[in-house]
Amino acid sequence: MNIKFFGATGEVTGSCYLIQVNHKNILLECGMLQGSKNHERHNSDPFPFDVAQLDAVIVSHAHLDHTGRLPMLIKEGYHGKIYTHNATADLCEIMLVDSGYIHEKEARWENKKRERKGLALIEPLYTTEEATRTLQYFQGLNYDKELEICSGVKLTLRDAGHIVGSAIVELMLTENGESKKIVFSGDLGHKNAPILRDPFQVKHADLVIMESTYGDRLHRSWQDTWQEMGEIIAHAKSSKGNILIPAFTVGRTQELLYEFIQHFEEWQLGDWQIFLDSPMGIKATKVYAKHSEVYDEKAVDVEKNHKGIFDLPNLHMSETTEYSMKINQINSGAIIIAGSGMCTGGRIKHHFKHNIWRKNAHVIIVGFQARGTLGRSLVDGTENINLWGEKVQVNAKVHTIGGFSAHADQQGLLDWYQGFENKPPVVLVHGEEEAMSVLAEKLKHQCQANVVQASYKQNIII
Structure with a gap:
């Protein structure tokens, strides 16, 4: 052997x-x-x-x-x-x-x-x-x-x-x-x-x-992680801007949607429109919903008390390019979860183009950003990013929440x-x-x- x-x-x-x-x-x-x-x-x-x-x-x-x-x-x-x-x-x-x-x-x-x-x-x-x-x-x-x-x-x-x-x-x-x-x-x-x-x-x-x-x-505690998320959402609400969350399509996206249900009242999420703008993320979320046999006890209870563990009343699933483009007409009150998780491609870059130059916009980084990626440059505090050959100023507030893994x-x-x-x-x-x-x-x-x-x-x- x-x-x-x-x-x-x-x-x-x-x-x-x-x-x-x-x-x-x-x-x-x-x-x-x-x-x-x-x-x-x-x-x-x-x-x-x-x-x-x-x-x-x-x-x-x-x-x-x-x-x-x-x-x-x-x-x-x-x-x-x-x-x-x-x-x-x-x-x-x-x-x-x-x-x-x-x-x-x-x-x-x-x-x-x-x-x-x-x-x-x-x-x-x-x-x-x-x-x-x-x-x-x-x-x-x-x-x-x-x-x-x-x-x-x-x-x-x-x-x-x-x-x-x-x-x-x-x-x-x-x-x-x-x-x-x-x-x-x-x-x-x-x-x-x-x-x-x-x-x-x-x-x-x-x-x-x-x-x-x-x-x-060592990772930061989950309690501190969710507390910081709630504080960022509250601040973004007061500044009347959009929140952009680049997220990995498998795992991180589903964790976010699930926790939004857990903290729906506490974070006053009913005042927002929430978009999952990722065809692959939508498909992966359906796989998570299908396999409830692997949930922990808390998630099983949530599923019993709701239609499903991702069933936010104000969640919009954006599969088509046309729908994604319509989201960019919203200047305030949108939470947009989109790939890619390190901002190297996908729809998040289009949302950056329409929001990241706004002073009242917020970007929440919820995953590891490798060296050389657009996400890493945002974490490191870059003042400008390049999107399809166009230099775009970063005026949005960039938040890095370190407890996710x-x-x-x-x-x-x-x-x-x-x-x-x-x-x-x-x-x-x-x-x-x-x-x-x-x-x-x-x-x-x-x-x-x-x-x-x-x-x-x-x-x-x-």
Whole structure:
């Protein structure tokens, strides 16, 4: 038995691990590299293993850094099953097809430039059709149900609390009469986050593969986060402007809508028009609404007392371009939630064009903003932004609320590991080197854990 690490080693994207047991090859995650253009070009590299030899594929959740190369796997000839939670299968139907559309669009733009220069044309990483074809190979599962996916490999998914359908992956591996239990954390959720349950606590493992995204920091409390949100909304109301919220379409958007219901009276939200201006965000919200079986107790109660956990009386779902353009005719009293979460594209940029130069407008940043993104420049206090070649002055008040995260922080990761009763060895993945190193030291000294920081192509005997 062994596991090879082909992604998310010293970085947070491109998750990909190959487990070999009993002459079977199990691929765990098939994620896309995200970040700089130089980084992303490696998505077209050949897989570092023989696709024809794969017996099964497992993905922990729908984010593209865990699923984004699945269509390429199918293109290369894999026609076996892709095991995941039912809600993840539903989200992948949205996210992989959208990813294919983006790759096609980027290839068209690049080829226009190449044609003018007389250069060879390029093919998209994969198309919407290829992404759609991938969906037929998904087999959706429920939490806590053991399934033998091939000889010597039993799979159980546990709730990770990260996004809807996210899973901790338990694998019971048997070879030559010996059995070992491998537990892969996937992306662990932020404790007490809205809607979803806290991550399931596994009690025993022979090896733990654990994410380390925020291994070097602590999150602000949820109470302080919601208090600040309420104060910003009250201030914006007094200044009679619009509120713009760039939000990730899966997870963050749904958390906001849910909390708007919780604080509807307190924040006097009935005085606003609320818009979800994101076709993909609307589809993802429908998936969240469909899978109430994964809600925490509070969300279950909210669903019973309302028509649904997102059923705001003044919420307008904006799917069409025409509807989105009409929103920009509103100068006051609108709360607009739109993608993209880092302001790198999508409809939020159009709303910036019509609002960000207004002194009574407000921008609320509710997610991580990577270096080099428009969102990061706003967080850093830029006075001007460039929108489609036009310089636009930033007069709006920009608020950054730091308590939002779909990932466990350092203490959450330590608490989850300490829930194991036998202190199993740990392999850290899915974290930048500094965060990973800090968490490794904490695990060694506070938990007396045997810790390895995974490196690319490292092979660990189980």
